[in-house]
Amino acid sequence: MNATEVHISRDHARKLLATASGDAAMVYLFIACGNRVEEAEQSLKMSAGRLSCAVATLRQMGLWEEPKKTVIPLGERPNYTEHDVLEAMDRDFDFRILYGEVQRVLGKSLNTEELKILLGFTRYLGLTPDVISVLVNYCKDRQRQKGLNRAPSLRMIEKEAYAWAEKGIETMEEAAAYIQNQNQYNIRMAHIKHLLQIRGRRLTTAEERYAYQWSEMGFDDEAILMAYERTCINTGGLKWPYMNSILKRWHDAGLHTADQVRSGDSKVQPRQDRRDLSPDELDAIRRLMEEE
DSSP states (O other): OOOSOOOOOHHHHHHHHHHTOHHHHHHHHHHHTTOOGGGHHHHTTOOHHHHHHHHHHHHHTTOOOOOOOOOOOGGGSOOOOHHHHHHHHHHOHHHHHHHHHHHHHHTSOOOHHHHHHHHHHHHTSOOOHHHHHHHHHHHHHHHHHTTOOSOOOHHHHHHHHHHHHHTTOOSHHHHHHHHHHHHHHHHHHHHHHHHTTOOSSOOOHHHHHHHHHHHHHTOOHHHHHHHHHHHHHHHSSOOHHHHHHHHHHHHHTTOOSHHHHHHHOTTSOOOOOOOOOOHHHHHHHHHHHHHO
16 A cells, blocks of 8 residues: 555545445545555455456446546447448357347347447447447336337437446446446435425436435435425425525535434424323313303
């Protein structure tokens, strides 16, 4: 270890805990001490697969500072020809197997234009057939989660492939870690929708951005409900910017649980304990009513 002292921000510490990954935490601290990732496998006695998965987890949590490789924009990919496709089908056994697998998953035959896109995944983006297979299955699952019965088009899959390449997802371990994090994200978004009583529609991009920020800030369910109730009382409904201002103020004050909010936010009125009226008090009320 090169550094004698390592400082970790509260935000990074919270994200590390949220990963629930000892490997990710070890790799993070190893790099934070000034070591190189190439040394981690031997120094931490970690297999290449475990290390790759740990790095992928850190990358997805925004804790990995490795420069991402530059990728040419989607519209500037090489213009493959029909000859390129025929040559790949004739000489590239892996591409031929991939072609059959993608057709099986999507339940349809691929035309020449679609094969050109598929060829770009391997030759241009450098994705392995195994990773491409995972990618296609992932896109198909997302369609099903949206309630769509049709298979995704190759154009849709291409956009996701470029997104994966920009995120540095190149191995099976990195793909698995990314999908796991996306599934956790989707579960959290669905849970926040339930808390806010949003039914029958998906969150908009702006709404998801708010919900993701609140989740990253570390609020518990009851604190989010408190902010929601206050928003509805003060504005007559769910106003996302107003609710965000409440939660941001609590976050800046270090208040993330309902108990912390009750004790630390002067605008939260303490709950008054209820008690039953005594017999004398009930008699007094009855007499007043009779006099009227």
